[in-house]
Amino acid sequence: MDAPELERRLAEQxxxxxxxxxxxxxxDLRRVLTVALEKAEQFLAAETSSIWELDEASGxxxxxxxxxxxxxxxxxxxxxxxxxIVGSVAASGRAEVIVDVTADPxxxxxxxxxxxxxxxxxxxxxxxxxxxxxxxxxxxxxxxxFTEDDLRRMRLFAGPVAHALExxxxxxxxxxxxxxxxxxxxxxxxxxxxxxxxHLHRVVAYSLLLGNExxxxxHELDTLRLGATLHDIGKIGVPDGVLxxxxxxxxxESEIMRRHTTDGAAIVSxxxxxxxLVPIVRSHHERMDGHGYPDGLTGERIPLPAxxxxxxxxxxxxxxxxxxxxxxxxxxxxxxxxxxxxxxLCPRVAGAFERLYGDGRFTTEQGTRLGDSLxxxxxxxxxxx
Amino acid sequence: MDAPELERRLAEQxxxxxxxxxxxxxxDLRRVLTVALEKAEQFLAAETSSIWELDEASGxxxxxxxxxxxxxxxxxxxxxxxxxIVGSVAASGRAEVIVDVTADPxxxxxxxxxxxxxxxxxxxxxxxxxxxxxxxxxxxxxxxxFTEDDLRRMRLFAGPVAHALExxxxxxxxxxxxxxxxxxxxxxxxxxxxxxxxHLHRVVAYSLLLGNExxxxxHELDTLRLGATLHDIGKIGVPDGVLxxxxxxxxxESEIMRRHTTDGAAIVSxxxxxxxLVPIVRSHHERMDGHGYPDGLTGERIPLPAxxxxxxxxxxxxxxxxxxxxxxxxxxxxxxxxxxxxxxLCPRVAGAFERLYGDGRFTTEQGTRLGDSLxxxxxxxxxxx
Numbered sequence: 159m160d161a162p163e164l165e166r167r168l169a170e171q172x173x174x175x176x177x178x179x180x181x182x183x184x185x186d187l188r189r190v191l192t193v194a195l196e197k198a199e200q201f202l203a204a205e206t207s208s209i210w211e212l213d214e215a216s217g218x219x220x221x222x223x224x225x226x227x228x229x230x231x232x233x234x235x236x237x238x239x240x241x242x243i244v245g246s247v248a249a250s251g252r253a254e255v256i257v258d259v260t261a262d263p264x265x266x267x268x269x270x271x272x273x274x275x276x277x278x279x280x281x282x283x284x285x286x287x288x289x290x291x292x293x294x295x296x297x298x299x300x301x302x303x304f305t306e307d308d309l310r311r312m313r314l315f316a317g318p319v320a321h322a323l324e325x326x327x328x329x330x331x332x333x334x335x336x337x338x339x340x341x342x343x344x345x346x347x348x349x350x351x352x353x354x355x356x357h358l359h360r361v362v363a364y365s366l367l368l369g370n371e372x373x374x375x376x377h378e379l380d381t382l383r384l385g386a387t388l389h390d391i392g393k394i395g396v397p398d399g400v401l402x403x404x405x406x407x408x409x410x411e412s413e414i415m416r417r418h419t420t421d422g423a424a425i426v427s428x429x430x431x432x433x434x435l436v437p438i439v440r441s442h443h444e445r446m447d448g449h450g451y452p453d454g455l456t457g458e459r460i461p462l463p464a465x466x467x468x469x470x471x472x473x474x475x476x477x478x479x480x481x482x483x484x485x486x487x488x489x490x491x492x493x494x495x496x497x498x499x500x501x502x503l504c505p506r507v508a509g510a511f512e513r514l515y516g517d518g519r520f521t522t523e524q525g526t527r528l529g530d531s532l533x534x535x536x537x538x539x540x541x542x543x
Numbered sequence: 544m545d546a547p548e549l550e551r552r553l554a555e556q557x558x559x560x561x562x563x564x565x566x567x568x569x570x571d572l573r574r575v576l577t578v579a580l581e582k583a584e585q586f587l588a589a590e591t592s593s594i595w596e597l598d599e600a601s602g603x604x605x606x607x608x609x610x611x612x613x614x615x616x617x618x619x620x621x622x623x624x625x626x627x628i629v630g631s632v633a634a635s636g637r638a639e640v641i642v643d644v645t646a647d648p649x650x651x652x653x654x655x656x657x658x659x660x661x662x663x664x665x666x667x668x669x670x671x672x673x674x675x676x677x678x679x680x681x682x683x684x685x686x687x688x689f690t691e692d693d694l695r696r697m698r699l700f701a702g703p704v705a706h707a708l709e710x711x712x713x714x715x716x717x718x719x720x721x722x723x724x725x726x727x728x729x730x731x732x733x734x735x736x737x738x739x740x741x742h743l744h745r746v747v748a749y750s751l752l753l754g755n756e757x758x759x760x761x762h763e764l765d766t767l768r769l770g771a772t773l774h775d776i777g778k779i780g781v782p783d784g785v786l787x788x789x790x791x792x793x794x795x796e797s798e799i800m801r802r803h804t805t806d807g808a809a810i811v812s813x814x815x816x817x818x819x820l821v822p823i824v825r826s827h828h829e830r831m832d833g834h835g836y837p838d839g840l841t842g843e844r845i846p847l848p849a850x851x852x853x854x855x856x857x858x859x860x861x862x863x864x865x866x867x868x869x870x871x872x873x874x875x876x877x878x879x880x881x882x883x884x885x886x887x888l889c890p891r892v893a894g895a896f897e898r899l900y901g902d903g904r905f906t907t908e909q910g911t912r913l914g915d916s917l918x919x920x921x922x923x924x925x926x927x928x
């Protein structure tokens with residue numbers, strides 16, 4: 159190689175080293191995907207790029223992320239392994255340059271109506287010896303088609319991307335396994351008390367309604383949802399004799415029962431990604447006047463999500479402790495909430511409750527629907543930004 | 544730069560790219576450390592190398608790994624931030640070349656008696672903007688001291704190492720949080736039944752004794768320990784009415800109770816690192832004659848660790864159901880184990896039980912001690928290989 163070629167290679171490797179560092183410094187899936195596509199487009203001067211991920215269970219590639227405009231038509235696309243260009247690159251594990259897609263028999267056309275694909279460069283993403291997806295670049299900005307040299311460079315690029323993607327996937331999977339497992343435990347914990355069947359589900363639904371009425375943004379609603387799910391997780395440490403005691407608790411028993419707030423906070427504080435839930439789990443039994451537990455916080459010092467769960471929890475406890483009088487108790491519970499607003503409950507949250515309750519919108523069904531649409535919004539946001 | 548220099552740089556960068564790929568392709572802490580030190584010594588031709596990790600809680604650096612001989616003196620060293628050379632590099636965040644350590648006032652001498660440190664190259668490991676440790680090279684093989692150019696190259700090297708180390712740490716932390724949390728739940732689940740207080744702890748201890756007597760290697764004992772801890776985790780899904788029923792279970796109730804094996808297996812199979820536990824959780828109620836559940840496996844088709852837990856579980860269930868007759872029941876339980884060996888229990892495992900029991904070694908204390916020394920061995924193995 160002559161000096162100019164050596165310098166070109168050196169610059170190219172410097173870019174790759176930087177990319178590798180940028181990708182290695184995070185386990186956040188979204189960040190990995192953004193960095194990968196941003197750098198891929200810069201590195202190869204392409205009009206747009208996308209990453210497809212292989213779902214090993216179904217043998218299909220699903221669309222993970224696209225830069226720039228993402229037509230809704232693309233978002234739900236699933237391509238069987240071996241079909242189309244993306245599918246055949248994933249199946250063969252071989253990168254491909256396609257200069258004119260219209261001449262390729264595998265080309266299935268543009269899914270997005272307002273986009274015109276001319277040329278494709280598709281490389282398999284391989285980590286731990288397995289194809290985990292495909293990185294695809296469309297339409298070079300300054301040429302008709304991608305070159306063999308583009309292909310060589312993209313192969314170098316695909317390694318760090320594949321590993322970072324796999325690491326982020328493994329981390330995300332472990333996190334969601336943790337959350338799922340903890341949620342399953344939360345469900346099991348509440349099922350210990352036959353009088354509270356479905357309590358958790360309803361408290362989550364009511365909390366979401368209240369949070370939404372108070373104008374919380376989506377990611378805070380998401381935190382609120384998980385916090386509400388886990389608010390009583392600390393009860394796993396409460397012995398049967400106390401938890402299931404039919405009558406009133408004596409002072410030592412009360413003390414044990416109250417510990418579920420700090421025990422629960424200890425459980426959720428162990429994991430970084432759940433730390434945002436600690437204030438909810440710890441403080442959902444605080445009172446505005448400072449006579450709550452475990453910290454005796456007053457007023458706005460009680461974190462808002464904890465004040466929200468307190469209202470949801472109070473309402474549900476009152477409306478379900480005697481299931482056969484439920485219809486009657488709804489209004490009685492609303493009255494009781496009014497009575498303890500200011501002393502126990504937060505006036506702002508209680509105001510939101512009043513509006514929802516007055517309009518007949520304070521129902522588990524409405525809350526569940528809200529939760530479903532929140533999940534859909536969060537998924538969409540995740541794939542397109 | 545002239546062509547030879549460019550070529551040198553290109554080769555250097557190629558090494559760095561390869562290192563980055565090798566480090567990025569794993570989240571296994573041990574593998575990251577091995578690869579990092581192996582490559583560091585090659586890259587800079589040093590006699591030995593070590594990685595020190597910063598424990599943010601205590602503000603001390605602890606020795607993570609050394610290549611080659613690791614004197615026990617080094618293994619337990621903890622260096623306060625700011626002290627010695629490693630401590631001052633971690634505190635300042637600045638890499639250092641020390642040509643003659645004996646002339647450095649911070650030098651605290653060789654901890655390992657049979658090693659003679661002359662020169663040091665120490666670079667901070669920085670990830671996510673924080674110092675997480677120090678990578679240290681000792682004694683260049685082909686020169687008296689490390690050079691400024693060595694320092695430049697080591698700085699480039701430290702980036703991918705720091706990120707990979709931090710990713711592996713985060714992953715390991717999340718995994719151990721998961722295991723800890725699940726273990727805490729397992730404890731809480733068993734505490735639901737007042738008659739089984741301490742059951743889990745004893746089954747773990749007995750299983751370790753049996754596994755050790757059968758000659759299982761350390762890593763299999765480790766799996767056995769966690770599997771024994773979680774063997775009844777599926778009982779979290781068994782309703783109080785069934786779990787706490789004082790009398791015999793009717794057929795539908797039995798059916799529900801039996802489900803704890805498959806429910807438990809479903810929980811542990813969700814997480815990659817716990818998959819080795821599935822056979823234990825699923826099959827600890829199988830019988831040699833095929834009349835067990837959930838799969839009706841026979842003989843050696845029942846995984847050995849499940850057969851071990853079955854003996855431990857049987858013995859403990861019999862010796863603790865009536866605590867006031869425990870001493871008497873130990874011998875009665877041994878008799879019962881002999882009676883059901885071959886039909887229910889595995890003769891090999893029962894043989895191990897006989898030897899331990901006959902020598903008076905089948906006690907919780909012995910098992911707990913064994914567990915402690917296993918942990919110590921695993922920790923040591925982890926730091927030196």
